[in-house]
Every structure is written in C-alpha cells, then in structure tokens.
Amino acid sequence: MRWLLVKDLQILRRSPLLVGLLVVYPVVIALMIGFALSSPPGKPTVALYDAVRTGRGAVSIGNQQINISHYANQLFQSIKPIRVTSRAQAIRKVQDGQAQAALIVPADIVSQINSLITQGVGNPTVELILNSRDPLERQFAQQAIAARANQVEQAVSKQVLRVAVTDLQQVLNGGKLQFLGQSVPLLGLRNARAIVQGTIASLPANSPLRPALKQVVDFADLASGGLGFASPVLSSIGSPLTIKQTELTGKTTPSASYAAAIAVIVSLMFVGVLLAAGLLALERSEHAYSRLVRGLIKPEGLLSEKVLLAAGAATGVTLLMSALVSLFVHLEWMRFPLWLAALVMGALAFGALGVAIGGLARDVSVASLMAFVVSLPIAFVALVPGDAVSGTLKSILDAVAFVFPFKAALQAAANAFSGTAPGIGWPLIHLAVLTLVFGALARLALRRFA
Amino acid sequence: MSIGTQTAQRTVTVAVRGLTKRFGARIALDRISFELYAAEVVAIIGPNGAGKTTLLSILAGVLNPSEGEVIRTPDRRFGWVPQEPALYSKLSVAENLRLFARLERVADPDQAVAAMLAQIGLEDRAGEEVARLSGGNQQRVNIAIGLLCEPPALLLDEPSASLDPRQRERLWEFIGGLAGRGTTIIFSTHNVAEAERYAGRTLVLGDGELLFTGTPADLERAVSGGDTTLDADTPRLAGDFESAFVRFLHDRGH
Numbered sequence: 001m002r003w004l005l006v007k008d009l010q011i012l013r014r015s016p017l018l019v020g021l022l023v024v025y026p027v028v029i030a031l032m033i034g035f036a037l038s039s040p041p042g043k044p045t046v047a048l049y050d051a052v053r054t055g056r057g058a059v060s061i062g063n064q065q066i067n068i069s070h071y072a073n074q075l076f077q078s079i080k081p082i083r084v085t086s087r088a089q090a091i092r093k094v095q096d097g098q099a100q101a102a103l104i105v106p107a108d109i110v111s112q113i114n115s116l117i118t119q120g121v122g123n124p125t126v127e128l129i130l131n132s133r134d135p136l137e138r139q140f141a142q143q144a145i146a147a148r149a150n151q152v153e154q155a156v157s158k159q160v161l162r163v164a165v166t167d168l169q170q171v172l173n174g175g176k177l178q179f180l181g182q183s184v185p186l187l188g189l190r191n192a193r194a195i196v197q198g199t200i201a202s203l204p205a206n207s208p209l210r211p212a213l214k215q216v217v218d219f220a221d222l223a224s225g226g227l228g229f230a231s232p233v234l235s236s237i238g239s240p241l242t243i244k245q246t247e248l249t250g251k252t253t254p255s256a257s258y259a260a261a262i263a264v265i266v267s268l269m270f271v272g273v274l275l276a277a278g279l280l281a282l283e284r285s286e287h288a289y290s291r292l293v294r295g296l297i298k299p300e301g302l303l304s305e306k307v308l309l310a311a312g313a314a315t316g317v318t319l320l321m322s323a324l325v326s327l328f329v330h331l332e333w334m335r336f337p338l339w340l341a342a343l344v345m346g347a348l349a350f351g352a353l354g355v356a357i358g359g360l361a362r363d364v365s366v367a368s369l370m371a372f373v374v375s376l377p378i379a380f381v382a383l384v385p386g387d388a389v390s391g392t393l394k395s396i397l398d399a400v401a402f403v404f405p406f407k408a409a410l411q412a413a414a415n416a417f418s419g420t421a422p423g424i425g426w427p428l429i430h431l432a433v434l435t436l437v438f439g440a441l442a443r444l445a446l447r448r449f450a
Numbered sequence: 451m452s453i454g455t456q457t458a459q460r461t462v463t464v465a466v467r468g469l470t471k472r473f474g475a476r477i478a479l480d481r482i483s484f485e486l487y488a489a490e491v492v493a494i495i496g497p498n499g500a501g502k503t504t505l506l507s508i509l510a511g512v513l514n515p516s517e518g519e520v521i522r523t524p525d526r527r528f529g530w531v532p533q534e535p536a537l538y539s540k541l542s543v544a545e546n547l548r549l550f551a552r553l554e555r556v557a558d559p560d561q562a563v564a565a566m567l568a569q570i571g572l573e574d575r576a577g578e579e580v581a582r583l584s585g586g587n588q589q590r591v592n593i594a595i596g597l598l599c600e601p602p603a604l605l606l607d608e609p610s611a612s613l614d615p616r617q618r619e620r621l622w623e624f625i626g627g628l629a630g631r632g633t634t635i636i637f638s639t640h641n642v643a644e645a646e647r648y649a650g651r652t653l654v655l656g657d658g659e660l661l662f663t664g665t666p667a668d669l670e671r672a673v674s675g676g677d678t679t680l681d682a683d684t685p686r687l688a689g690d691f692e693s694a695f696v697r698f699l700h701d702r703g704h
Contacts, residue, residue: 003549003552003553004549004553006549007538007541007545007549010540010541010545011538011540011541014540014579015540286536286537286538286539287532287534287535287536287537288536288537288538290507290510290512290530290532290536291530291532291536291550291595292553293512294510294511294512294527294530295511295527296550296553296554297553
C-alpha cells in the first residue's frame with residue numbers, strides 16, 4: 001500500500017492544475033465567507049405594523065415628553081420597512097418571504113408605558129416575528145431590530161430616571177415645582193427636618209409636643225436615608241420595553257460559526273469525494289487495475305489506500321481553511337482536538353463515498369462528473385431547513401441526509417467549532433458506520449472492474 | 451502429469467483442466483483443457499467473443515474460473531501484459547518499472563529496473579514520462595513490467611493490436627528472444643498471419659470451446675481433410691492459413 005501511496009502522491013505532484021484546484025477552491029470559499037461575515041450587511045426588510053395613531057406617540061414623564069416616533073425614525077435607518085395595515089398582513093409578508101421579519105407595535109404601547117411610569121403597572125410589549133428558515137438572515141434581522149429597540153429602552157428609562165431623580169432631589173432638598181405655569185416653592189424633607197428640630201429645641205423640656213415632633217424628625221431621618229438610596233435603585237430599572245420574540249425550538253449554533261462549518265464541510269466533501277473517486281477511476285483508465293489485483297495488492301488494500309489519501313488531503317486542506325476562517329469568525333481553538341476528530345471522520349466517510357463512486361466509473365472524467373453530481377444534492381438535502389417543507393417531504397429529506405455523510409459531518413464540525421450544537425459523539429459514530437458501509441459498497445462495485 | 455515434468459524433452463509450465471467460466475447465464479469458456487511447455491510460443495485465435503481474453507485473464511489470475519483448475523508452480527506468478535498498456539502516464543518509464551518491481555517484491559528493484567531498461571532498449575528514455583512515448587515503446591514498457599518477476603510464462607493479450615508494422619516486427623523480435631531464453635509465451639490475436647508466423651502452436655477458440663490445438667500446418671491439414679501436400683515444412687502463403695482458419699470455423703458453425 002505504501003508504494004501505491006507514493007505513486008499517487010507523485011501523480012498528484014505532476015498534476016498542478018488538479019492540486020491547485022483542490023487547494024485554491026476551498027481557500028477561495030473560506031475567504032468569501034470570511035469577507036461576507038465581516039463586511040457590514042445591508043438593511044433587512046421588515047414588515048412594520050404600527051397601530052399607534054398618528055400624533056399619539058408621545059409619552060409624558062413629569063414635565064417632559066418622549067416622542068416614540070423619533071426613535072421609530074432611527075429604527076428605519078437600520079431596516080428597510082414595508083408598512084402594512086394589519087398584524088396578519090405583516091405575518092403574511094414574512095411567510096411569503098417578502099420580509100425577513102415583522103415588527104408589530106400595538107395600539108396601547110403609549111398608554112402601557114405611561115401606566116408603567118406613573119403607577120408602576122404595565123407591560124409595554126412590541127412583537128417581533130422572525131423568519132427562521134435561514135439562521136443567517138434570522139440573526140441579521142434580529143440584531144438590527146434588537147439594537148434599535150434597545151436604544152428606545154435606554155432613552156425611555158433614561159428620561160424616567162432623570163425625571164424621577166429630579167423629583168426625589170426636590171423632595172429631599174426642596175426647590176421649585178412648575179405647576180399650571182407658575183413656580184411653586186417646595187420645602188424639602190431635609191429643610192422640614194431642620195425646622196422641626198429647631199422647633200423642638202425652642203420648646204420647654206417638659207413640653208408635651210416634644211415626643212410627637214421627635215417622631216416627625218425620626219421619620220424625616222429614615223425617609224432621607226431611604227430616598228438617598230433611591231437613585232441607584234432606579235438606575236437598575238432599565239428595561240421598560242419588552243420584545244416578544246418567536247423562538248425556534250431546539251438548540252442552535254451561532255450563525256457565524258455554523259456558516260463556517262458549512263463552508264468547511266462543503267470543501268471537505270468536494271476534496272474527499274472527488275479525489276477518492278478520481279484516484280480509483282485512474283487505476284482503471286490507466287488499465288493498471290487488473291495488473292494490481294492479480295496478487296500485488298488486495299482490492300480492500302487498494303480501496304483503503306485511496307480513502308486514506310483522499311481523507312488525508314481533505315483533512316489537511318480543510319484544517320488550513322478553518323484556520324483562515326477563524327481570522328473572520330470566532331472558532332474555539334481550545335476545541336482543536338474535536339475539530340481534528342470531526343474533520344478526520346468526515347473525510348474518511350467522504351473518501352469511502354468517493355471510492356464507491358469511483359468503483360462504478362470507467363474513467364476519471366466520468367468519476368469526477370458522478371462525484372460532482374452526487375455531492376451537490378447531498379449538501380443541498382442536508383441544508384434544507386425542516387420547516388421549509390411539508391412533513392412528508394421533510395421525512396424523505398431526513399432519510400436521504402441520514403444515509404450520506406454531509407449532515408453528520410456538519411453536525412460534528414458545528415459542535416467542534418463552537419460547542420453549542422448537539423453533541424459530537426453520535427455524529428462521529430454515524431460517520432464511522434457510513435465509512436464502513438460505503439467501503440463495502442465500493443468493494444462490491446470493484447467487481448465490475450474485473 | 452505434474453508441473454515441471456519433462457515429456458519428450460519438454461517441460462510443462464502450466465496445465466489447464468476442465469476450465470469453465472460463466473458470466474451469469476452466458477458461458478464464456480466451456481471445459482477447456484490443454485498444457486503449455488517451456489520456451490513454447492502459443493497463439494490463441496478465434497472470432498470476437500470466443501473467450502480469448504477471458505482465458506488469458508484466468509491464467510493471469512485476474513479472473514477466477516467457475517469450474518476447473520489451472521495447475522502451475524506454486525508462488526510463481528505469470529507475467530501479464532494486458533491489451534492496453536497498463537502504465538501510469540504521469541510517471542516516467544523508470545518510475546513505472548520501479549513501482550511494479552516493488553509491488554512484485556523483487557529483491558533488488560533498482561537492479562531489476564536497470565536490467566529491464568536494457569532489455570527493452572529504453573535506457574536513454576528512462577526518465578521520460580510514459581505519456582510521451584510512442585505506442586510501440588509503451589508496449590515495450592508494458593511487456594517489461596510483465597517480465598519483472600522473471601516469470602516462467604508471459605501472457606500477452608493482443609500485444610501488437612495498436613502497433614505499426616515496424617513496431618510489430620521489433621516486438622516479435624523481442625518476444626522471440628524471450629522464448630529463446632526458456633520463457634513460455636502465450637498470446638491472443640486477431641491477426642491470423644501473425645499467429646501462423648510466430649506461434650509454434652495455436653489454440654482455436656469458438657464460443658468458449660477449444661476447437662483445435664496444434665500447429666498452423668495441422669489446422670490446414672484438418673481443413674483439407676488430411677491433405678498432406680501441406681505440411682509444416684512446405685512454404686505457404688499467409689492467406690492459405692487464414693482461409694483454412696475461416697473455413698475451419700465455418701465448418702464448425704462459427
């Protein structure tokens with residue numbers, strides 16, 4: 001097997017176009033994904049239903065007003081809004097794919113905010129409906145809206161805080177209160193305490209008013225101390241606005257590292273499948289197969305050599321690619337042994353699939369074409385989101401994805417890169433079983449060679 | 451008769467007994483038996499689909515027979531030269547020879563490569579990629595690989611099919627030299643004149659059956675119904691043998 005391996009490496013070394021393609025192709029994919037993920041994205045399209053009537057978007061806090069429409073205009077700088085006239089219409093836009101998300105502002109939002117501020121009761125809520133079919137688009141729209149909603153929250157809570165703290169200072173220290181256009185003097189708790197304390201001092205020692213006035217002074221002390229802590233307590237109340245968001249079921253992987261895993265596994269698949277299929281088919285197109293298997297090497301040995309070489313090359317190229325991608329996307333280098341395990345097991349499974357294809361083909365060009373034709377749908381089937389198709393079709397797609405290595409390799413890589421996807425153990429076992437199954441199919445296919 | 455036994459001063463290299471090969475319902479070879487002797491040059495002739503390549507593939511160990519056996523010296527592989535040159539076109543002549551010498555577990559691969567290069571007269575082109583060689587030279591390298599393990603018998607499947615007359619002449623000169631050194635040569639061909647000219651014995655196959663075994667002169671005699679005017683010592687035109695061959699097949703319904 002060693003000499004065949006050396007021979008194949010010599011042949012690859014003398015095929016610069018093929019090797020160049022095998023190395024350059026994944027690197028170009030890595031760079032493209034890196035640039036795509038690091039570049040500022042455009043505006044997401046959002047269906048916007050604003051039920052607040054025109055001119056009713058102002059919230060009064062003390063003697064100040066917050067105009068919600070001012071913050072709505074800021075939100076429009078981050079999204080491409082499609083104004084709709086009902087909640088149902090907004091949802092339809094998302095379902096039809098015309099909008100990546102829908103934002104629904106209820107009619108009672110202003111009264112809810114007012115109630116929360118003046119009575120401490122109320123739950124001002126806006127509704128965000130996300131299109132979960134594409135995790136990248138979903139995250140993109142969510143981030144754009146969440147960032148602006150956070151600004152509205154900050155602005156409202158800042159204004160509330162400013163008014164509340166000013167009022168508290170006046171209650172504590174006294175000042176002037178604007179009421180019906182007139183300036184009304186306000187004594188303040190500390191001044192009142194000083195007056196009462198002075199009054200107590202001027203009373204005779206046995207005056208019956210002393211105990212009562214002493215109670216007022218004690219209350220003023222307690223109230224001053226308590227209200228002194230009120231400012232920092234108010235500062236901690238910073239989220240008056242709730243965003244009700246439609247959540248996806250099940251665990252998810254951070255979109256950026258998931259996209260990186262897709263890019264890496266697509267490359268792993270192409271290098272592994274194409275190389276294994278091509279190298280095995282080469283033995284036939286060079287008419288060497290019959291010479292080799294008449295006692296020089298067993299068919300199983302020949303298949304193992306092709307799988308190992310293709311898997312080694314695919315692992316090497318995709319490790320390099322992962323390192324490049326990690327310049328743009330956060331991948332956890334601490335989990336490198338798991339990267340290696342996922343890529344090696346995935347590469348072996350793709351290599352085995354490659355020799356099964358190469359075993360059926362008569363020459364290199366047919367094998368390459370077959371490898372390409374088989375690989376693309378395998379990736380496509382594994383990447384179709386479950387909620388984008390009907391239940392029956394989903395079951396069929398799941399079954400097809402299960403018998404090919406792409407989905408298991410993607411799960412393993414996604415877990416290895418970020419640790420947030422479902423566990424890595426089962427995908428690795430799945431890949432090991434697929435390697436054996438496709439190896440056995442390749443052995444059967446080789447009978448055609450003789 | 452055991453392998454290596456000398457019969458009338460001839461050593462048996464391989465004995466074939468009741469060889470049958472089926473591909474599904476189709477019978478490619480039907481109970482074929484014969485022997486080959488050292489230094490003998492044997493041609494297998496027959497129409498397309500007669501079973502020539504199947505027979506050679508079984509002798510080479512590429513295919514397993516459905517029934518029957520091939521008896522030969524244990525641990526001694528025959529040299530195998532497939533119809534198309536079985537060479538890696540991206541490797542040089544020397545690299546091809548060295549690879550197969552190592553796979554054949556030849557004791558000294560470099561020495562074996564040098565010896566083969568000398569034998570096929572391609573020492574000066576040892577470093578050249580096989581893809582750049584002419585068809586004739588590729589066939590010489592192809593044969594050299596078959597000879598690396600110093601086999602007692604060399605099996606050639608239509609060795610001259612893609613060669614021009616000059617290259618063919620040089621090929622047969624080379625093969626004649628091998629037989630002269632004691633190697634058994636068995637080749638298949640469509641070229642009846644070539645069989646008559648270079649083979650000491652012919653095996654005629656038709657629809658998987660062995661129809662005839664003997665010298666070309668024997669075949670002509672069989673066709674002419676024992677006409678002894680045509681014996682092995684009588685100079686003949688190549689066309690005579692070809693006509694006899696065609697008539698022979700025709701008479702037997704092939």
